[in-house]
Amino acid sequence: MKVAVIGGGSWGTTLADLLAHKGVDVTIWLRERELLAEFKSKGENSWYMPGVKLSPNLKTSNDLEQTCAGKQLFLMAVPSQFMRPVLGDIRELLPKNAAIVCASKGIELDTGKTMSEVCEEAMGGKKHRFGVLSGPSFAYEVIRRMPTAVSLGCKDKDLSKEVQELFATDTFRVYTNKDVRGVELGGAVKNIIAIAAGVSDELGFGTNARAALITRGLAEMGRLGAKMGADPKTFMGLSGLGDLVLTCTGDLSRNRQVGKRLARGQKLMDILSEMKMVAEGVKTTQAVHLLSQKLKVDLPITEQVNAVLYEGKDPAQAVRELMTRALRDE
Structure with missing residues (x-):
């Protein structure tokens, strides 16, 4: 299966490199010409993954038509708020029965749509097979071949098997799950809770408070999921609890870092202007x-x-108000 990776951030680069090392025919699309030139001259992506030499088998392009030509699987790794326009750009380039796998974690702000819903609408009625890749997976660790397990939400049994085998390595394990809605909601909501955990940790509230945020954050994830038709069991898996624990405790979490900096008194716009990579939880918080x-x-x-x-x-004050809410059963 030939693969087009749409998006040259840390996660898109990591997944493209993983496939290229396996010998998969993969081309990554990069919007920025300067970044493309660096890929070609240095064999690395110093904007997002400095110091990491990428597979020489990885092909690069900033031409969408060239990137998509002859491909069967399209891995979408652009920020969630840009997913709709980019899908619109490639819609006419996709062959019949193409497979789209979304690796972005978020909710569209203007519509409140999940990425599977955005994809369905952006395709303008064209039917494509769809899956969503989520779970506890810092790109920094995956690209350094540290053991990682993720979840693939996909209703198509054949596509699930194909994608599972395509990405599986001795350090990257893929589990399948038919609950697309649950997998994508878990990946989105956990970023909100990670911001809260960053605030709590920076204010010195300790590990008790962090554990409470993770647990009650999981409850929020479950309530929203139940209202939107997700399977509650999904949130006890990799894309729910697994990703929640990772992003609330790991310093590689961009969303947790946003929370920590907010707790220091920094302004949101200043924080975002200094970040090269996108913290999906910022927009997702508003959307959710x-x-x-x-x-x-x-x-x-x-x-x-x-x-x-x-x-x-x-x-x-936000933390104090959470602690002094009306008492209730768990």
């Missing part, structure tokens, strides 16, 4: 908060993170 109001789902952590990000609320 709006979605919770629309669906009438109680998401108190999301509500407080949204207030800190977009209403100028003091982070310490």
